[in-house]
Amino acid sequence: MPLQSDVKPLADEVAEFYHATGDADPTSLYHRLLTEEPVHKTRFGFWIVAEYADALTVLKGDKTIRTAPPLAHPGSPEDELNRHFLSRKEEPDHGRLRRIVQGVFSPRRVRAFTGMIEDTVREVVRRARETGEFDMANDIARPLPLSLLCTIFDVPLEFRDAMSDALANLILAYRPAGAPEGAAQLADDSAQLVIDKIQSMMDSRRRDPGDDLLSVMLQAQADGAEISDPEILSIVAHLLQAGTQTTRILLTNGLMALLEHPGQLARLHADRDLIKPAVEECLRWVTPSRTLAQRVAIDDIEVGGKVIPEGDELAVWVGAANRDPKVFEDPDVFDVGRTPNPHLSFSTGTHYCLGVNLARLEGNVVFRVLLDELPELEFSKSELVWGESPMRPMITSMPVRVR
Numbered sequence: 001m002p003l004q005s006d007v008k009p010l011a012d013e014v015a016e017f018y019h020a021t022g023d024a025d026p027t028s029l030y031h032r033l034l035t036e037e038p039v040h041k042t043r044f045g046f047w048i049v050a051e052y053a054d055a056l057t058v059l060k061g062d063k064t065i066r067t068a069p070p071l072a073h074p075g076s077p078e079d080e081l082n083r084h085f086l087s088r089k090e091e092p093d094h095g096r097l098r099r100i101v102q103g104v105f106s107p108r109r110v111r112a113f114t115g116m117i118e119d120t121v122r123e124v125v126r127r128a129r130e131t132g133e134f135d136m137a138n139d140i141a142r143p144l145p146l147s148l149l150c151t152i153f154d155v156p157l158e159f160r161d162a163m164s165d166a167l168a169n170l171i172l173a174y175r176p177a178g179a180p181e182g183a184a185q186l187a188d189d190s191a192q193l194v195i196d197k198i199q200s201m202m203d204s205r206r207r208d209p210g211d212d213l214l215s216v217m218l219q220a221q222a223d224g225a226e227i228s229d230p231e232i233l234s235i236v237a238h239l240l241q242a243g244t245q246t247t248r249i250l251l252t253n254g255l256m257a258l259l260e261h262p263g264q265l266a267r268l269h270a271d272r273d274l275i276k277p278a279v280e281e282c283l284r285w286v287t288p289s290r291t292l293a294q295r296v297a298i299d300d301i302e303v304g305g306k307v308i309p310e311g312d313e314l315a316v317w318v319g320a321a322n323r324d325p326k327v328f329e330d331p332d333v334f335d336v337g338r339t340p341n342p343h344l345s346f347s348t349g350t351h352y353c354l355g356v357n358l359a360r361l362e363g364n365v366v367f368r369v370l371l372d373e374l375p376e377l378e379f380s381k382s383e384l385v386w387g388e389s390p391m392r393p394m395i396t397s398m399p400v401r402v403r
Contacts, residue, residue: 010032010033010036010037010040011040011042011043013029013032014029014033014040014042014043014048015042015043015044017029017390018042018044018390019390020390021386021387021388021389021390022386022387022388022389022390022392022393022394022395023384023386023393024390024393026290026319026320026390027323027332029320030050030317030319030320030323031323033048033050033317033320034050034051034320034323034324034325038050038051038054038304039051039054039303039304039305039306039308041306045312045313046294046312046313046314046315047303047306047308047312047313047314047315048314048315048317049303049304049314049315049316049317049321050317050320050321050324051304051320051321051324051326052321052322052324052326052327052344053304053326054303054304055316055317055318055321055344056344056348057303058295058303058314058316059292059295059316059344059347059348059349059351060348060349060350061090061295061349061350064297064298064299064301065295065296065297065298065301065314066090066295066296066298067087067088067089067090067294067295067296076188076191077188077189077191077192077195078170078187078188078190078191080191080195080230081170081191081194081195081233081234081237082170082191082234082237082238083230083234084097084228084230084231084233084234084235085234085235085237085238086098086235086238086239086351086354087238087242087292087351091350094350094351095350096226096227097227097231097235098354100216100217100220100225100227101213101216101217101235101239101354102354104152104213104216105354105355105356105357105358106357107357110357110358110361111361113148113151113358113361114361114365116147116148116151117144117148117361117362117365117366117369118365118369120140120143120144120147121140121144121365121366121369121370121373122369122373124139124140125369125370125373125374127139128374128400128402129374129402132401132402133399133400133401133402134399134400134402135397135398135399135400136251136252136255136379136395136398136400137248137252137385137395137396137397137398138396138397140251140366141247141248141249141251141252141395141398142164142244142248144247144251144362144366145243145244145245145247145248145251145362146160146164146240146244147160148243148358148362149239149240149243149244150240151212152212152213152239153201153212153213153214153236153239153240154201154205154210154212154214154215155197155201155240156201159197159201162193162197163193163194163197163240164240164244165190166190166191166193166194167190167194167237167240167241167244167245168241168245168387168394169183169186169187169189169190170187170190170191170241194237195233195237198233198236198237199233201214201236202214202218202229202232202233205218206218213236213239214232214236217232217235218232239354239355242353242355243355243358243359245288245392245394246288246289246359246392247288247355247358247359247362247363248394249286249288249392249393249394249395250279250282250283250286250288250359250362250363251362251363251366252394252395252398253282253286253288253393253395254279254282254283254285254286254363254367255367255370255377255398255400256379256381256384256395256398257282257285257286257334258278258282258336258367259377259378259379260334261334264278264334264335264336267336267337268336268367268371269371269375272368272371274336274337275364275367275368275371276364277336277337277338277339277341278336278337278367279360279363279364279367280338280341280343281334281335281336281338281341282363283343283345283346283363284322284328284338284341284343284345285322285334286345286393287318287319287322287343287345288345288392288393289318289345289391289392290317290318290319290390290391290392290393291315291316291317291318291319291391292315292316292318292347294313294314294315295313295314295315295316296311296312296313296314297309297310297311297312297313297314298310298311316344318344318345318347321344322343322344322345327342328341346359374402376402376403377400377401377402377403378400378401378403379398379399379400379401380399383397383398383399384397384398385397385398
């Protein structure tokens with residue numbers, strides 16, 4: 001009699017992962033997808049795309065692969081908020097909107113934030129030397145990206161914490177395996193709060209414009225540019241959400257990766273020129289958004305040898321693509337000197353991350369200042385507090401001790 005295998009069916013393991021929380025380790029699942037079924041039909045009805053080459057095909061898109069419609073209930077506050085997210089726009093609308101805002105995120109413009117980032121981290125360092133510890137999540141990774149993006153949009157100080165919490169709540173409703181009880185209502189309530197705050201900002205900026213990005217968009221509209229109020233509102237919300245949460249994950253989980261690999265950390269102490277490739281390796285290793293926006297086949301298409309029927313949706317598991325051994329030598333080795341490192345954590349093609357220069361700057365400056373000022377740090381994984389989403393592995397508390 002043949003022995004019964006103890007290996008769980010791949011479909012079961014995928015479904016269980018979607019039920020998991022932020023501390024779930026997807027490494028073994030990445031391996032199974034890449035080796036057993038790189039294009040996998042889930043029990044939720046959509047397809048997972050895991051292999052790097054196939055991920056490129058889907059992310060770049062063409063006339064047969066388009067952005068999937070919003071998941072929110074039509075007409076709900078959440079639908080109103082995310083319907084015009086840049087990540088959901090296709091050409092020519094995507095390019096029309098992106099051209100209006102992209103100049104603010106140029107390398108030259110974001111470098112102006114270097115001093116602000118350094119000052120923020122050094123103030124945390126000063127307090128940490130007095131108390132012997134700091135919380136990487138709450139002292140640096142949460143407030144820093146939020147402060148930078150809120151500066152870019154000139155978000156009033158009294159709005160910032162409430163908007164940050166509300167935007168984080170939106171993620172909880174996007175769970176194919178079923179959102180937590182009350183998550184849909186919380187998402188709608190949170191979306192309405194964000195809408196009200198941004199609308200208030202738009203009204204204020206029309207009366208008294210400044211040099212912030214919201215004023216730039218409103219002035220472009222006044223000068224005849226094709227950009228509507230709902231589009232402006234969604235763009236502000238999208239950039240605040242994407243630019244704060246993913247960078248927050250890069251900073252916390254990136255520091256965790258460095259502290260868990262003391263040999264690699266020693267290389268950074270010996271050679272500061274490795275900080276830049278180290279940030280890229282943290283982005284590959286962590287993959288702040290393990291899956292990117294759903295795409296939909298608008299015709300029968302072939303991806304990775306599988307026929308995807310018209311109307312079926314595809315989710316690119318960027319985390320798996322970033323561990324593809326066909327592209328990355330020793331993909332399960334954390335190597336701060338990895339070159340080249342063509343990870344897909346910022347996506348690719350027309351939807352390449354708008355805030356890439358700002359995110360990289362934050363990673364480079366934060367890690368450099370911490371290495372310079374606090375060379376001996378330690379943490380305990382048992383003290384970490386994780387968020388609810390397995391697809392955005394957010395650490396909400398990370399106590400770090402200064403030795």
